[in-house]
Amino acid sequence: MRFIGQRRARQRGHAMIELAVSAAVMVSCVAGTVQFGYTFYVYNQLVTAVGNGGRYAAMRTYRAAGSRDIEKGKEAIRNMVVFGDSRPATGVAPQVAYLKPEQVQVDWVMDESGKPAAVNVSIIDYTVDAAFGMFRFTGKPAVEYPFVGRFAPSESEP
Amino acid sequence: MRVRRHKNERGFVLIAMSVAMVVMLAVMGLAFDFGRIYIAHNEAQVFTDAAAMAAASKLDGTDAGLDRARQAVAKLPMRWNLGTKSFSGVKVEFSPDKQSWARVTAPDNQVEITFLRAVGGPPTFTVPAHSVAAAKPVRLIE
Numbered sequence: 001m002r003f004i005g006q007r008r009a010r011q012r013g014h015a016m017i018e019l020a021v022s023a024a025v026m027v028s029c030v031a032g033t034v035q036f037g038y039t040f041y042v043y044n045q046l047v048t049a050v051g052n053g054g055r056y057a058a059m060r061t062y063r064a065a066g067s068r069d070i071e072k073g074k075e076a077i078r079n080m081v082v083f084g085d086s087r088p089a090t091g092v093a094p095q096v097a098y099l100k101p102e103q104v105q106v107d108w109v110m111d112e113s114g115k116p117a118a119v120n121v122s123i124i125d126y127t128v129d130a131a132f133g134m135f136r137f138t139g140k141p142a143v144e145y146p147f148v149g150r151f152a153p154s155e156s157e158p
Numbered sequence: 159m160r161v162r163r164h165k166n167e168r169g170f171v172l173i174a175m176s177v178a179m180v181v182m183l184a185v186m187g188l189a190f191d192f193g194r195i196y197i198a199h200n201e202a203q204v205f206t207d208a209a210a211m212a213a214a215s216k217l218d219g220t221d222a223g224l225d226r227a228r229q230a231v232a233k234l235p236m237r238w239n240l241g242t243k244s245f246s247g248v249k250v251e252f253s254p255d256k257q258s259w260a261r262v263t264a265p266d267n268q269v270e271i272t273f274l275r276a277v278g279g280p281p282t283f284t285v286p287a288h289s290v291a292a293a294k295p296v297r298l299i300e
Contacts, residue, residue: 015171018171022171022175022178026178026182029182029186032186033185033186033189033190034189036189036190036193037189037190037193040189040190040193040194040196040197041193043197043240044193044196044197044200047197047200047201047204048200048204050204051200051203051204051207051208054204054208055207055208055211058208058211059295059297118212140240140241141201141241142235142236142241143204143205143208143236144208144234144235144236145208145211145212146208146211146212146215146230148211148214148215148295149297150297
C-alpha cells in the first residue's frame with residue numbers, strides 16, 4: 001500500500017513538470033501566432049490603404065498656385081490613406097487602427113520641367129501593438145504611382 | 159491493479175503533445191504563412207496597378223512610346239515580401255494599336271512557406287497579379 005502511494009505521488013510530480021514544459025511551449029506558440037497574425041493583418045491593411053491613397057494622388061488634379069495649395073493637396077491624400085475619404089467628417093474612425101494622417105508621408109517627384117511626374121506615398125513611424133510585442137513600421141509600406149492627373153500650376157485648392 | 163493502469167498511462171503526454179504540436183503547427187501556419195501570402199498578393203496587386211497606370215500613361219501609338227512605357231515600369235521602386243524583394247519577370251503587354259491599354263503581369267512572386275511545410279504544405283506558394291490600365295481613363299476625381 002505504501003509502495004502504491006509513493007508511486008502515485010511521484011507520477012503527480014511528473015505530470016506537473018510535463019505540464020510546465022508543454023505549457024511554456026504552447027503559450028509561446030499561441031503568443032507568437034497572435035502577435036504575427038495581427039501584425040500581418042494590420043500590415044495588409046496598410047498596404048491597401050497606401051495603395052488606394054497613391055492611386056487617388058495619381059489621378060488628383062495637382063494645384064500649385066501657392067505652397068499652401070500643395071500642402072492642402074497632400075492633406076487630402078493623407079486623409080484618403082487614413083480615412084478612405086479626402087474630406088472626412090469629424091470623428092470618423094481610421095481604416096487602420098490608430099493610424100493618423102501625420103503618419104502618412106506624401107512626396108511628389110517632379111520632372112525637369114517642374115511638373116509632377118510621380119507621387120510617393122509611405123507610412124512613417126507607425127507602431128503595431130500586437131499584445132505580446134510591438135512592431136514599428138517606418139518607410140514601409142510605400143508605393144510610387146505615376147502622375148496621370150491634370151496639372152494646374154495656377155489654380156488654388158477649393 | 160491500480161499500479162498496472164498507471165503503467166499503461168505512461169507516454170500518454172508524449173502522444174498528446176505530438177498530436178497537439180501538429181495541430182499547433184497547422185494553426186501557426188494558417189496565421190503566419192497565409193498572412194504573408196495575403197500581404198504578398200496585395201503588394202503585387204498594388205504594384206501591377208501602379209505599373210499598368212505608368213505604362214498606359216506613356217502610350218502614344220509609336221514603338222518609342224512602348225519603350226518609354228517599359229522603362230516607366232522598370233523604374234518603379236516598389237517591392238514585395240514585406241517590402242524587401244524587388245519584382246522579377248514582370249511582363250508588360252500592350253493593345254495591338256499601341257495606344258489603348260497596357261497590361262502588367264507580375265507572375266513569379268514565390269512566398270516561402272515556413273510552418274505549413276511541416277504539416278504537408280508546399281515549400282513555396284506563388285501569388286501572381288496582373289492589372290490592365292487604359293491610356294485615356296475616365297476621370298472621376300478632380
